[in-house]
Amino acid sequence: MVLFEYRYQNTPIHNLNPITKIALTVTAFLCISCWMDPRYQLPLTVYALALNFIAKTPKSWYKVYYVMVPAIPFTVLTGFYQYNPELFKVYPHEFVSEILFKLPNIPILGTLTMTYGGAIWIFSSFWRGVMGFLVAFTFIYTTSMTEATDTLARVGAPTPIVFMVAATYKFIPHMLRVLSTIVSAQTLRGWQAKSKNPVKLLKTVIPLMNPLMRRTAQITEEVATATQIRAFGAGRLARSRVYKFAYKDYVISMACILTCIIVVIGLFVFKMGLL
Amino acid sequence: MSVEFKNFSFTHVGQEKPVLRDITFKIAEGSAVGIVGRAGSGKSTLLKALNGLVPKIDTGYQDGDVIVDGLNTKDHDVPELAKHVGLVLDNPVTQLFCLTVEDDIAFGPANLSLSDEEIMERKRFALESTRLVGFETRNPSDLSGGEQQSCAIAGILAMGPKIIAMDEPIAMLDPVGKRRVVSVLQEVAKRYKSTIIVSESGADIEVIAGYVDRMILLHDGEVILDAPTREALKSDLMEEVGRPQATELFLRLRKIKPGIPIPITLEEAVGYLRDELKAGKMEIPKGIPAESRAKKVERPKEPIIRVRNLHHVYEGGVRALRGVDLNIYEGEIVGLIGQNGSGKTTLSLHLVGILRPTNPDAEVIVEGLNVHDPKTPVSEIIKHINYMFQNPDDQLFSEKVGDEIAFGPKMIGLPEDEIKKRVAEALKVFDIEGHENDYIARLPRNLKTYVSMGSILSLKPKILIIDEPTTGLDRRGILAVMDVLTGLHREGRTILIITHSMETVARYCSRVVVMKEGKILIDGPTREAFSKPEALEEAFIRPPQITQLGQRLMDLGFPPDMLTVDEMYGVVGKNLA
DSSP states (O other): OOTTOOOOOOOTTTTSOHHHHHHHHHHHHHHHHHOOOHHHHHHHHHHHHHHHHHHTOOGGGGGGGGGGTTHHHHHHHHHHTOOOGGGOSSSOHHHHHSEEEEEEEETTTEEEEEEHHHHHHHHHHHHHHHHHHHHHHHHHHHOOHHHHHHHHHHTTOOHHHHHHHHHHHHHHHHHHHHHHHHHHHHHTTTOOOOOSSHHHHHHHTHHHHHHHHHHHHHHHHHHHHHHHHTTTTSSOOOOSSOOOOOHHHHHHHHHHHHHHHHHHHHHHHHOTTOO | OOEEEEEEEEEETTOSSOSEEEEEEEEOTTOEEEEEEOTTSSHHHHHHHHTTHHHHTTTEEEEEEEEETTEEGGGSOHHHHTTTEEEEOSSHHHHOOSSSHHHHHHHHHHHTTOOHHHHHHHHHHHHHHTTOTTOTTSOGGGSOHHHHHHHHHHHHHTTOOSEEEEESTTTTSOHHHHHHHHHHHHHHHHHHOOEEEEEEOSTTHHHHHTTOSEEEEEETTEEEEEEEHHHHHHSGGGGGTOOOHHHHHHHHHHHHSTTOOOOSSHHHHHHHHHHHHHTTSBOOOOOSOGGGSOOOOOOOSSOSEEEEEEEEEOTTSOEEEEEEEEEEOTTOEEEEEESTTSSHHHHHHHHTTSSOOSSTTOEEEETTEETTSTTSOHHHHTTTEEEEOSOGGGTOOSSBHHHHHHHHHHHTTOOHHHHHHHHHHHHHHTTOTTOTTSBGGGSOHHHHHHHHHHHHHTTOOSEEEEEOTTTTOOHHHHHHHHHHHHHHHHTTOEEEEEOSOHHHHHHHOSEEEEEETTEEEEEEEHHHHHTOHHHHHHTTOOOOHHHHHHHHTGGGTOOTTOOSHHHHHHHHHTTBO
């Protein structure tokens, strides 16, 4: 099982028309982008988790959340600067201005003040990332490269864009497999990435980076060769499958369009989802 | 003419020496041609020139012309030429682009802007021709090597090219996978009158020889032999890539009995010997001379590796190992064989602690060390046992040879003097003393394999596991690597070789462990294991050609357990009138 690789499964989401899957994903991302309020994010999280559950997305993919860890200090630091109540459009200004705690005399930064508004902002910013990954996992796991490229070609996307999508689908899982092999090979020569000093840690990664870069170059060339010898770019990309647009696809797609309209109008007219 | 090379030469950008020089030949429509030569002789470049990858993607300077299906490759782009020439790469994994078999097959036709109906029809035809019906929704990465190569061929076939070129298409496959690919090719050529061009560096010459009707031998970028297969195999020039074992045997027999025919397939050799025996021109062999048989070696009481009830289930539910029990004894050289995906690599990675059992009651003990215990650090395990990966590029990272070999000893904290000593020793073993300052990136594949092995050897493990040490090497390279391994074995090391090369196993391994679907199917002395063709067939394995020859003549008194050409020569030579 490799991270970020489509796998055929007989689940209701896998069996949807690719356009419906794209509609579901776009709608979810629109909601994630527009809604900062945790009260709105909660049902959205339930929706994203439900999609993951129905699609049977592998649990090992959640390891990817580790990549969010480096973003935590930056997000928290930015949260300290959300003390101006004018930044909040919905929450009462008295509430968001209330001080939670202070960190005095921080070198360079001075005194940092965390307000309730700042804390809510940190939580919702971080949670957006969590939800974004959940939705992306479902889309990647349920939508094959062919479905993605066929749909792009159908909506008239230029060949280079279609190529980039196709190459990404091929490249990322392949690279992850290669990386796993390289890590094992170096571990067997006594390599370990254990150091609390970031500079030393960076140095220890060299035994991984050199072979990885070499293989990246190799694989890039292989992907280019593989596409060329299969006549990619010889003409307009035809559909390689016939997709049925079933009744459920109509219903879901219409529901998605409706949701998008409500979200956008709600945002601009009623400040729906804002803090 | 289907293909024509006219005074074709090619030099890579940044290099002075041409990879191909003054290549001139023609290939008729519907024929099957083998492009043979040692690694680095220019075979892959020549195949890439057929669809313009050389010089358009693999850039360089071209002289002369290549005409395919009436088109000069200079005047057409690669995607355009791809409609006429289908190229199958040596490693199918790099070629399979999509995430289900049916999508991958349809990828090429979709690029040709065909109608929905036409794409469906071509997909159906390609699936049927390559016997992949039933595999439509499978992920190509889950298929066995032979199935993956069939899928790569299907993807090319669906594009309907008149010419199919294949770069060492069976190099990475198990014996049954090799046979499957060749029979698919035969069927395709027969049904669609396609021109088939196959490159081969020697390791699988016996499989290719039975299929192609002409061989073109490349040496250092030049054509040095171009003849019908039978004539080519008789030529001394072919010694550099080798010949089928049956051909080799009869060329030696010819010195005793001039005028005997030279077979190029097993069937021909069987037919000749059968006729000779029936006609009374040959005496029934008495068996393998005692001096050829290896002396029985007493095993130590305690195994150096002890595996009990080992199971491994990968995430996603793939059961890679299903209760493996195995003992390996000190000083053994064991061949671990089986179909792609049978669990060989998973088992080996457990022995070095990279993978841990998924069942709590499993036992993996290496030199008394509990390798199955997650608390046992890999850094401790590698002092006893180590594993060399198939592709040296996964392992090598230093700029220079010496630094690479010194990396492991440095990591385990050895003093500087000891590190220098170990580097010198490793260089000596591989006969590459004086190369410590060579740049790794510039080394040929066989030297990279040496450096990779040297970097493991410098850790001085008592047990070595070598995964496909011969992949990517030509026959001469294979012999050199195996000589080194034999030397290490003589020094007292226990060696486990994972390989698809049955000739290598027959020649170098005293014991064979055959795996199938995560279980050990056969475990015993090589001679004994290879004398059970039915059991081997169950594991998708076929013994070497020379062993098969004896087995096909068993009814006439031939011993079924001959492992090498020397042994067969010893049996047949003295009985041939």
